[in-house]
Amino acid sequence: MAKSLQEQLLGAGLVDNKKAKAIKQEKRKKNKQVGRSGLAEEDAQKKARLERERLEKAERDRALNEKKKAELREREIQAQIRQLVNVNTLRVDGETGYQFADGAKIQKIYVDDQTVDALAKGRLALVRKGDSYAVVARPVAEKIAERDAAFVVVLNDGSGEKVDEDDPYKDYQIPDDLMW
Template sequence: MPSLQDQLLKAGLADEKKAKAIRTEKRKKRKAQPKGAVQENEAEIRARKAREEKAERDRELNRQRQQEAEKKAIQAQIRQLVSTNRLDRSRGETSYQFVHDKKIKKIFVDDTMVDQLSRGRLAIVFVNDNYELVAEGVARKIQERDETAVVVLHDRKTDDTGDDDPYAGYEIPDDLMW
């Protein structure tokens, strides 16, 4: 099948000089363009830009969802730690007061728990809108996951020997003069 140019030449609508000029012009354009470069129109450029922006938004959404999932997992771990390690306060008769969210709160514990709370052996944690008592080690694990969950945890003193004190049974007389 002859090309359109050949048909126009046969019909006499175009002359050989013009056809040759057009062929050289096309060849020059082809040579001027780098290999592999495809001319993109504006619609393709806008479409590519829109795809890139959508991919960026999707990545950001996925990152936010992942952070939410991590927060939920951490809260679940904290709830599990507290539920398995909480101490029974049902016999508590002595009130222990502490500050949480700029308000004074009160829980009832027994006398040994008050002593252990003040020595830093026990801690108060706030989980599921309840205050619970846990051991110091558990409180440290909870604190690693969420600082705000541990409400009261006093620092232990190095000279505090507590129950392990070999001289705990010996009282110092009041009238002793140094």
């Protein structure tokens, strides 16, 4: 059977038992340190990877929360607009057709003559109400426009009443109820 180097040195008398134990302990310490440093290096890599994953997850969660908050704010604004329109809609049934542009299309609603005049002068406004339109007072339309201007379809400024002094046709007034 092969003897270890330590046993051979002891047998030859070159090393005593005390020195052999010290060498053995030294060797064990080195092996532990090498194992630990290898583990420490792996642990450091593992910790760094886990930290990166944690930060990435936190960033994804933050972005998702911002998106949810934005959607919630949008739903709140839509609800406020619906409530403003439902509460402040004026009942204006009539026989006079009022035509207006909604995007690229010309739409028509039937209202009375006083409403046509008020719409032309900007005292009343037309806003979207689902698939139809509603007539509301100017202050209500301005509140709706603050929240989402796309809901306000017609809101005249009423400045058509001011006449330019240099206008050669200033003496010829165009009636507000002129229908094309």
